[in-house]
Amino acid sequence: MASHFKQPEGTDPRGFARPSRPSSRSAQAAPHHATDDDPSRRLRTRRGGDESYHAPAGNPHAAGMPRASEGFVSVVSDPGGSSRGHDRRRREPRFVETDPYDLSGRRSRDPKKRVARVLSVILFVVGIGLIAAAAGMFIYNQWQYGEQERINEELAEYATLSDDGSTAPQVDWEGLKAVNGDVVGWVQIPGTGVNYPVYQAQDNEKYLHTSAEGTYSLGGQIFLDYENAKPGMVDAQTIIYGHHLRNGSMFKPVSDMQDQQVFDSISTVWYVTEEASYELEPLFIYQTTADDTNVRQLNFGSTDELHAYLSGLLGQAVASRGDAAQVINGMTKALSLCTCYYEDSDKGRVILVCALKSEAAAATAAASE
Structure with a gap:
């Protein structure tokens, strides 16, 4: 017959005092064999579960203590016990x-x-x-x-402009020459930001990235073709070059005139030298490449050759005056403004061809008779 420890009177399984209870007839009954699974030998815990208040013989865990699960390995211990920590x-x-x-x-x-x-x-x-x-x-x-x-x-600051662009810029030539003696003219397009002195060197390279002060600059200066006779508007075609800067300066407004609406909004182009002032108007604008040598034809054997040349360029125009073909027949001189456009990487060139207003008016009048 298995024996078990008697519960001391007046205490509960956890060792706390408890009031005595009158004995009952069932309590005086003969003892019987019990195991931990016997509900009569278990107490209800405060957490709502059952725990035994008897520890079976040989059980190292006290009554009510949790038991380790079989196969459990601690995350901080080595199952083999052969090494510890980082070295393991x-x-x-x-x-x-x-x-x-x-x-x-x-x-x-x-x-x-x-x-x-x-x-x-x-x-x-x-x-x-x-x-x-x-x-x-x-x-x-x-x-x-x-x-x-x-x-x-x-x-x-060396030029004074009229408010409406109806008169030519008044230029301080002495002041400009004191800065740089290569200055030959002044170009202005009223209603745009084009308002620059024009220089001429011994080639068409110097003023691509050289300022009037003689230092390197991104946009250089506006310059006259080195093969044109000074100070411009002497040859049948005068060509002036300028960069198209992405911030809107230099000759960007010229490139913008490829749009017909912008083209129509420009009515005057001024080219001024020390000796004379030339009032011109846009005739047409066309696109070409940097290696197009046909652009630089400056003189012709006759006015008829000039007219044939300009008529051929008119066929390439992306924007033009409505009566451009009629105006060409009365022209003796042309001013062309050349710059870049970026639709064709850095190889694209756009050229604005301008006619003297006096010759354009005469040609229009002759055509209407």
Whole structure:
């Protein structure tokens, strides 16, 4: 017959005092064998579960204590007990790395992962370098545009313009020559930002990126073709070149005239020299390439050849005056303004051909008779 410990009177299984209860007839009955599964030998806990107040012989756990699950391995202990901590992670092959950094914070010694780390560092450094270079280029370009604007604004002070563009600009030639003796004329298109001195060098390269002050500049200066006779409007065709800057300065308004509506809004182009002032008007505008040598025909054997040449260019026009063909028949001179356009990368060129207003009016009148 198995024996068990008698519950001391006046205490509960947890050792706390409890009031005595009168004995009952069932309590005086003969004892019987019981196990931990016997409901009569279990108490209801405060948490709502049952726990035994008897610890079976040989059970190392006290009554009411949780029992470890079979097969449970602590996350902080080594089942084999042969190693501990970070060293175990590095030495034992059963710890498989799935990240360039293991749980201990130490780098993996896998050669492939070392290569991956080096490559990632190199790419990161290269990326930072590219961002820094792009930022530097942007800042430098903005500085260049600012310098070009400063030069343009200072040179613009040498000319006085009429409010409506009906009269020619009044130019301080002595002041301009003191800055740069290569100045030969002044070009203005009323209603636009085109208002610049015109220079001429020994070639068509110098003033592409050289300012009137003789220093490098993004937009250079507006310049007369080096093969044209000074100061312009002497040859049958006078050509003036200028950059098309993306901030809207230099000859960008000329490029904008490829739109017929913009073209129609411009009625006057002024070219002024020390000796004379020429009032012209847009006739047509056409596109071509940088290697088109036909653009630079400056003189012709006769006016008929000039008319045939201009009529051929009119066939390429993207915008034009409605009676351009009639006006061409009365022309003896043409002024052409040449700049870039970006629809064809950096190879595109656009040329605005202008006629003297006096010759255009005479040709129109003759055609109407």
